Amino acid sequence: MTPLRIGLEYFTPWTNDVGYQIAIANDLYLQQGLEVRQVLVDPLAGDTLEHLVRGDVDIAVCPTNRLLKRVEAGQALRGIATINHRAMETILTTTSTGIQRPLDLQGRRVAFNPTPRGIALVRHLITSDGGDPDSMIIVDSGSREINADDIVAGFADAFFGAYWAWDALFGTTPSAQRVALPVDEIGMLAYPSYVLAVRADSLSTDRESLTKFLHASEQGFRLAASDHALAV
The missing domain is CATH 3.40.190.10 (Periplasmic binding protein-like II)
Incomplete structure (x- = not known):
C-alpha cells in the first residue's frame, strides 16, 4: 500500500474537498493500492505549497496564482490537475x-x-x-x-x-x-481557482501513484456530482 498525503487548502475540509472524502469513504483509493490521508496544514507554518516544498505533504491543493508565482520564482513545482474548472x-x-x-x-x-x-x-x-x-x-x-x-x-x-x-x-x-x-x-480571463500541485521530481519517481490518485479522485468527484445525497 502506497501512502500519499494531500494538503487541503483551508482550515477545515469544505465542499471543494468532497471528491477526496468520497473516494476515501468508498475505498476508491484503497482499490488503487493507495493509503491517502488528508492533511490540514498549519497556516502559521505556511500555505499548502510551503508544506509541499518542505516535504510535509505529497500533493497540495492550492490557488492557481500561488502556484504560478512560485514556479515563476524558480521553485520546482508542477500542477497536475484542476479542481475547479472555472473561477469561483x-x-x-x-x-x-x-x-x-x-x-x-x-x-x-x-x-x-x-x-x-x-x-x-x-x-x-x-x-x-x-x-x-x-x-x-x-x-x-x-x-x-x-x-x-x-x-x-x-x-x-x-x-x-x-x-x-x-x-x-x-x-x-x-x-x-x-x-x-x-x-x-464579467471581463476576467478564464482560470481555474484551485489546482493540485506536486514537487516536480515526483512526476518521475511517483508517476504511477499520482496517476492512480487522480483516477480515484475523479471517480470521487463524479460520484459527488451524480449523487448529491452521498455528497451531503
Missing part, C-alpha cells in the same frame, strides 16, 4: 445598491483584501468595462469574508472575493436580494 470568485452586492456590472463600481465603496493581486483584478474588471478604476473607493476587509448581510448593513457597496459556490450559505439576506457577478463572466 465573484463581485458580491445586493439589489439595493444598483450595481449590475463592473462599470457600476466607479465611485462606490468596494471591499476586498487589498493585496497586489486583489487590487489588480478589481481594477482590471472596471477598466475592461470602460470605467475609471481610480474612482473606486477601496474598503480594506483584510482576510475577513464579507457576506450580503454586511453590505445591507452598510459596510461597503460591493465585495470582491466571495465564492459563488458557497456565498448562499452565509447570512440571512434573501437570495432574491443578492447579486453575484462571477468574474469569468
